[in-house]
Amino acid sequence: MTTRAKIACLGAGRMGRGIAVAFAYAGHTVKMIDIKARSGEDFAKLEADALDEVRKTFVGLASLGLLTEVDVGPLIARVSVVPANQSNAALSDAGMVFEGVPEVVELKREVLALASRQVGPETIIASTTSTILVDDLSGAIVDPRRFLNVHWLNPAYLIPLVEVSPGAATDPAIVDAVKRLLEGIGKVPVVCAATPGFIVPRIQALAMNEAARMVEEGVASAEDIDKAIRYGFGFRYAVLGLLEFIDWGGGDILYYASRYLEGALRSDRYRAPDVISRNMREGRIGLRTGAGFLDYSGLDVDAYRVERLKAMVDLLRHFGLARPPVLDRS
CATH class of the missing domain: 3.40.50.720 (NAD(P)-binding Rossmann-like Domain)
Structure with a gap:
């Protein structure tokens, strides 16, 4: 072609x-x-x-x-x-x-x-x-x-x-x-494999249903939920992929957070998949162990963090939220 x-x-x-x-x-x-x-x-x-x-x-x-x-x-x-x-x-x-x-x-x-x-x-x-x-x-x-x-x-x-x-x-x-x-x-x-929902529709269906459920439960207004998505959820995932973000913070954090949410909200929709537990057993926690869902061996971790943080600062500027520090010059 x-x-x-x-x-x-x-x-x-x-x-x-x-x-x-x-x-x-x-x-x-x-x-x-x-x-x-x-x-x-x-x-x-x-x-x-x-x-x-x-x-x-x-x-x-x-x-x-x-x-x-x-x-x-x-x-x-x-x-x-x-x-x-x-x-x-x-x-x-x-x-x-x-x-x-x-x-x-x-x-x-x-x-x-x-x-x-x-x-x-x-x-x-x-x-x-x-x-x-x-x-x-x-x-x-x-x-x-x-x-x-x-x-x-x-x-x-x-x-x-x-x-x-x-x-x-x-x-x-x-x-x-x-x-x-x-x-x-x-x-x-x-x-991606031939599977219902492919990648994005499968993930976004879960996210959209959860956002609608929070409105239904009175957790927050639709306006505030969307503000949280724009300036928190979407902001981070425009720079870090979902699996990269797990590695950034550590798979153990997701493991314990999932267990708490599953019990507190009485719903298995928050249950972590087996791969999270398996990664923990194998020491694949993420950045701090050199491997998680992604392999960070040989990576200059400090430079990588700076590059990702710079991308977030660029997003702050895009949203008009980057502000100079408040200094007392008196």
Whole structure:
């Protein structure tokens, strides 16, 4: 697959439009393919709606300083919408195809099966499903070696992270090629097993439900809970990953805190997984023992701490919360 591969999106809805913006911004041509047979009038309306949203997105990005208004026209020109009866021609020279139709297994299988017969033999095909396991779809694909799931987080054109989930038959070389393609447009791909919820949705579902539960229990107002997330939870995890943070403070702290919360709140949802206890038994506490979930052997720990703290100071400045010291100069 070339660095400027032609991109095709099966479906011209929200996901297809977001992916189109991301790739067009990075220099690729993108064809959004309508999956429904429509009258000429109905297709013209879909085409106008899709391209108008793409245009508005680019105009919005220009207002945020990511491009100039002069750039908008050339970027939009890289995106087109293709009617269903012209899908064969649109797919025949695509380097990569992203399926973005509604979360219905049989619909996805039908659309993917047809597309996999129309593309070239080297074309990579990806679903963007957020809920369906890749191997529930791969059986519909002609040559499932080149099929995997690529889960974008909305808005797809802004959020850097993309979760790449191969199936049982996916060729590892295809995974590497997709990672390179995504990195080439400024994304940060991570690879995860084919499991419900992938990485981010699985973690955020727990966090969102717990935040809602605290409102329900009267722990704090919605406003204060969100303030706590922005300036505490999110602030730290913008710099330190969750597992890195466990190592930063020490896995033993999480172990004892989890035991207390499980008892005090009478809920096993706070129970620490076995890996926390196992790490403690093996002396993998975190930074202070040289290993935890991550390996810190050979690391200049003092320099590492300074680098992470500097990133937090930069965030303080971003939020307008960095203040000079109060000194008594009398």
